[in-house]
Amino acid sequence: MVAIAAAALSLAAPINVGAAAGPARDTVAESLSKRLFPLLDALGRNPQAMSALQSREEVGAMLRARYDRRQACGADLGCVAQAMVWTDGETHVLAAALPATLPDGQADDGAAAQAQRExxxxxxxxxxxxxxxxxxxxxxxGAGTIDPQETRSRLQAASWLSQTVRAGSVQALDPSVEFALALLDGSDRTDAIGYEPLPGGLNAPAMKRARGIDWARFRYSAMIVTGVGPEVDGMALSPFGKYHLRLAAQRFAAGDVPFIIVTGGRAHPRATRFAEAEQMRAALIERYGVPADAIVIEPYARHTTTNLRNATRLLIAMGAPLERDAIIVCNPGQSASIESPQFVQRNLxxxxxxxxxxxxxxxxxELEFRPSALSARIDPRDPLDP
Incomplete structure (x- = not known):
């Protein structure tokens, strides 16, 4: 199987690397890989585990078939992209062959389930x-409407990059992960790493305060303020978002919530430069005088489902006890939707x-909310907010 990996990477003939040079580090691809594909990324940084996986007969046969499928495409870039897609059978073979433990890549339901998600x-x-x-x-x-020539350029660049070695990449096993990362980067949709590390930056004051909080003093661990993104290009906060902030400031004044988690990413309208949570934080400080160390931003969520999932991830990062309720604050219509059976089904x-x-x-x-540790699962099926 090492021969197959070497053959796959040899397609990068135009790239000239000195004999003494090691693989280049690409900090953007590296960060994106860790964020989207924690298990596969850990595998790429574990040569022993990858070698053991490659040596398994069923894995070798599967990878050979994938390699042959890509080779048969020749210069047809659409065919190459289609050949990068994993079939259900191929996914099953790889997931079933993974070692029981891999550092930095575990989920509560095990390596195989996480590999299938990735x-x-x-x-x-x-x-x-x-x-x-x-x-x-x-x-x-998605990428929106783009010119066919630009589409071809992105595919060609992704193909080349998938065959050009990168330090720590899993591409020696299969180039599809690197191909996917290059497509996101080529489309300027590296949203998933825009605020990493999330406990730092604007969240550092609140995270520091959280380390010394006596959670038992408060009725709720946090207030979760959901986003309602604007639909007007260039608008930082929607009218509903501004209403949410008034509600949040009023509720915070009651004194039984130590933190406000404002949640909303760069979602509405498509590719907006504004992260809703960042704008909400600024308004809470400037308009309502809420202390900066009482506000946590969650700047990735693109839906109400992930507002709650990502807020829960932040509660975990803060050390908040998950057996205590948080409180969700939003407009009556969104609140009723969150309470509905349909919202349960949408989450599932x-x-x-x-x-x-x-x-x-x-x-x-206002609705009470008991967070679940299941929210820690990373799921790159939404690559802008895994």
Missing amino acids: IAGVNAIVRTFGLGQVPPYPEID KELGYEPGKIGRRMSPT
């Missing part, structure tokens, strides 16, 4: 950003689990 993420990126498949939320996701369909349990309604704009 390969599904590779497929979603290739299909959406390489093959033009309409994404689940076409108004805000889009995430595979509920990010937490909706509890008592405290007012038309």
Whole structure:
């Protein structure tokens, strides 16, 4: 199988690397890989584990078939992109062969389940950003409408980059992950790493304060303020978003919540330069006088489902006890939607689990929420917010 990997990488003939040079580090691709594909990324940084995987007969046969499929495409870039997509059978072979433990790549449901999610993420990126498949939320996701010549340029660059060695990459096993990363980078959709490390930056004051908090002093661990992105290009906050902030400031004044988690990414309109959570934080400080060390931004969420999932991830990072309720604050319509049975089904369909349990309604704009540790699962099927 080492011979197969070497043959696959030899396609990068135009790249001249000195004999003494090692693989180049690409900090953007490296960060994106760790964020989207933690298990596969850990595998790429573990030569012993990768070698053991390559040596398995069933894995070798599967990788040989994938290599032959790519080679048969020749210079047809659309064919190359399609050949990068993993079949269900190929996914099963790789997932079943993974070692029981891999550093930095574990999920609560095990390596095989996480590998299946990550390969599904590779497929979603290739299909959406390489093959033009309409994404689940076409108004805000995907590459949008682009010129055919630009499409070809992105595919060609992704093909070349997938064959050009990068330090720590899993491409010696299969180039599809590197191909997917290059498609995102070529489309300038590296949204998933825009605020990393998330506990630092604007969140550093609140994270520092959280380390010394006596959580038992407060009725709720945090207030989760959901986003409602604007639909007007150049608008930083929607009218509903501004209403949410007034509600949040009023609720925070009651004194029984130590932190406000404002959640919303660069979603509406497509490719907006504004991260809603960042704008909400600024308004809470400037307009309402909320202390900076009481506000945590969650600047990635693109949907109400992931508002709650990502807020839960931040509660975990803060050390908040998950057995304590948080409180969700938003407008009456969105609040009613969150409380509905349809929202439960949407979570199960889009995430595979509920990010937490909706509890008592405290007012038309307030719902109690018990967060779930299942929210820690990384899922790159949404590559802009895994």
